[in-house]
Amino acid sequence: MSLGTIYTKIAAGEATRTRALLPERLIKYFKINVKVSDPDEVFPAKFPMKLVPAFQFPDGTLLSESLPINLFLLQQVENHGGLLGDNSQKAWAQNLQWMEFINNDFMRPSGQVFGMIVGRKPFNQDVFNFFMNELRNVAVPVIEKHLDESEYLTGSAVSIADLYAATMFLRPLGYFMDEEWRSQLPRTMEWWEKVSKHPVFDNFFADLQMVDKFTPPN
Ligand SMILES: N[C@@H](CCC(=O)N[C@@H](CS)C(=O)NCC(=O)O)C(=O)O
Missing domain, CATH: 3.40.30.10 (Glutaredoxin)
Structure with a gap:
């Protein structure tokens, strides 16, 4: 059913x-x-x-x-390939923690920046700078630092939080997280390259053209 x-x-x-x-x-x-x-x-x-x-x-x-x-x-999946860790309450909470962080602290500013770049949101320089600053100086460094200490977001194996987070890099990598920025994020990029090739994505990210040089709108 x-x-x-x-x-x-x-x-x-x-x-x-x-x-x-x-x-x-x-x-x-x-x-x-x-x-x-x-x-x-x-x-x-x-x-x-x-x-x-x-x-x-x-x-x-x-x-x-x-x-x-x-x-x-x-x-609903009996064998979910360890994507919920060991199914413990701790693993559940850690997955929830990272998914929430990515949805709120990373995706909220990222969505605002992306929206202004493609014209879905009215462009305002101060608002753009504010959200870009949140991304560059707060959310992304938190991810980079964490991945310097942990192979994946919730430990040593890929989890639902990693898969969720990897999808949220779709627009940043395609539009404004350019080569110069990516070069400052060795751990994040290494993590993303691994997670984005997870079979669940069925090569979806193979077509992603990462932006070379981002010129902010003004
Ligand atoms: N907090 C919500 C946000 C959902 C959301 O913003 N969805 C976007 C797509 S990423 C949407 O439907 N936007 C309207 C549209 O694209 O037409 C969630 O996590 O599901």
């Missing part, structure tokens, strides 16, 4: 929605019985934020937010 419907905006011609990428890949890779759908005309009434991913259970219960959706999907 189907576990429900996930809304992702994966339709042809639509740009990948970063947060919808991992749930869609988990469903395909682990063959989880979930219908993948684009938002329909009743989507905004069900999910007023109109954001993906979003999930609906067969009984009509709604679930939004990428963290619980990814974790729920993975829990």
Whole structure:
């Protein structure tokens, strides 16, 4: 029986929605019985934020937010390849910690910067500088320092937190995390190269063109 419907905006011609990428890949890779759908005309009434991913259970219960959706999907897989560590409460909490950090402290400024670069958000120099500063001087250094001490985000093996975090580098690497910046992040880039080749992604990142030199808008 189907576990429900996930809304992702994966339709042809639509740009990948970063947060919808991992749930869609988990469903395909682990063959989880979930219908993948684009938002329909009743989507905004069900999910007023109109954001993906979003999930609906067969009984009509709604679930939004990428963290619980990814974790729920993975829990449906008997052999999830150690992606939840040893399944302990500590491993669960560590995964949640890193996913939350990436979604909030990394992805929030990154989304603002990306939005202004591609014109989805009105450009404002001070706001742009503020979020770029958060990324360059706070969030990214936290990741680099952590990966200098730990092979993966939650220890010595790849976890759901790594897979989730790797997807969030899609736009930064493609648009503004240029060669000069990447050269200051040896551990992060080494980690990303490994995690992005995880079979769950099925070579998705092989086509990613990393930006050479980023010229900030003004
Ligand atoms: N906090 C939410 C944020 C979801 C979100 O911002 N989704 C973006 C895609 S990454 C979205 O649907 N944006 C509207 C659009 O692209 O049409 C989560 O973690 O799921």
